[in-house]
Amino acid sequence: MTQVLELQFETAIGKTTVLTIDAPKPTITTAEIQQVMQTIMAKNVFEGQAGTLVAIKGARIIDRQVTELELAIA
Amino acid sequence: MTSVNFVNATLRLKYVTGYNEQNEPKFTTKTYRNVNGSHSTVDLVAVANAIASLSSHTLDSISKVETTDLS
Secondary structure (H helix, E strand, O other): OOEEEEEEEEEEOOOOEEEEEEEEEEOOOHHHHHHHHHHHHOOOOOOEEOOOEEEEEEEEEEEEEOOOOOOOOO | OOEEEEEEEEEEEEEEEEEEOOOOOOEEEEEEEEEEOOHHHHHHHHHHHHOOEEEOOOOEEEEEEEEEOOO
16 A cells, blocks of 8 residues: 645635655654644745635645556567 | 845655555655745754654654755
């Protein structure tokens, strides 16, 4: 199982920007995530076409299950 | 007269994901686009470390790739 943590921010013009982090720590808490998101907004280093990050919109962990299939390849 | 204009920059975080049979580290790189032209290096490093603190992989190095327009 592979996991990706998605941090969703609202930008200055009301669009959503997502930053993803591979293999989030299994022990991660919502407080830690919120603190990191606050830091990212406070430092204000990201600014795309949609403007700066102005608010936290949400966060989610995405699980992806990959199963390799055994094929008889000649 | 020449001028240097900021175009764009990306933040690259290099992580160690594990070790192979020869005990050499295996790396993966995560890129974050849309770094603005007004950031300070201190802030960029702080953000990089904050992002890396949420990952179970160990952060190996932080780099910045910046494109500037020369004329």
